[in-house]
Amino acid sequence: MKKTRIAFLVVLMLAAVGLAFALIGPARELIILPIAKFLWLAKGVYGSIPEAESWVFVLIIVGLIFLFVLLRTEWTDREVAEKRSPFLGDVQQLSFWIDRGRKGSYSRWHLARRLADLALEILDSRGANVKATRRLSGPGWNPPPGVQRYLETALHTTYADYSRNSATESDSSLDADVSSVIAYLESLLENDNDH
Numbered sequence: 001m002k003k004t005r006i007a008f009l010v011v012l013m014l015a016a017v018g019l020a021f022a023l024i025g026p027a028r029e030l031i032i033l034p035i036a037k038f039l040w041l042a043k044g045v046y047g048s049i050p051e052a053e054s055w056v057f058v059l060i061i062v063g064l065i066f067l068f069v070l071l072r073t074e075w076t077d078r079e080v081a082e083k084r085s086p087f088l089g090d091v092q093q094l095s096f097w098i099d100r101g102r103k104g105s106y107s108r109w110h111l112a113r114r115l116a117d118l119a120l121e122i123l124d125s126r127g128a129n130v131k132a133t134r135r136l137s138g139p140g141w142n143p144p145p146g147v148q149r150y151l152e153t154a155l156h157t158t159y160a161d162y163s164r165n166s167a168t169e170s171d172s173s174l175d176a177d178v179s180s181v182i183a184y185l186e187s188l189l190e191n192d193n194d195h
Contacts, residue, residue, distance in 0.1 A: 150181055
């Protein structure tokens, strides 16, 4: 196998050498001489231009390249900015977590925590000082027991606590119906807007 490969390489090298000798005349006439003539003419043209004018020409070329790069960068930045997805608002983020809440324990806990933080903001806007105490109580706050337990659990646990407890307990308070929690918080917001 090696002998045939070596023989093939030797034949290929001999063919390349023979082809090089055969094409030396046409390669010289068609490639080497035209390039040499062009370089000789370019040197003559460059030598005939005064030095000050050649520097002006170089500065114009550099300026055009700089301008092209700036414009190209601006177009690219604009295209990238248009391709970026817009920032999601609070409602869209909450909708995202509601959809994800059905799929995993972290998403379920995170959704509950977002709703508990929203409940704190609602109570804070009603004048209850709940952000310091982290207790869900105040004027007009009377949720159903399941909603209260759901929000309190989210407010007073971390994900690590929740995941450890939910692995051992069959009934988790964060598995409650999220729509009832959202309906209660919406009713509070509607009451606040009616006044």
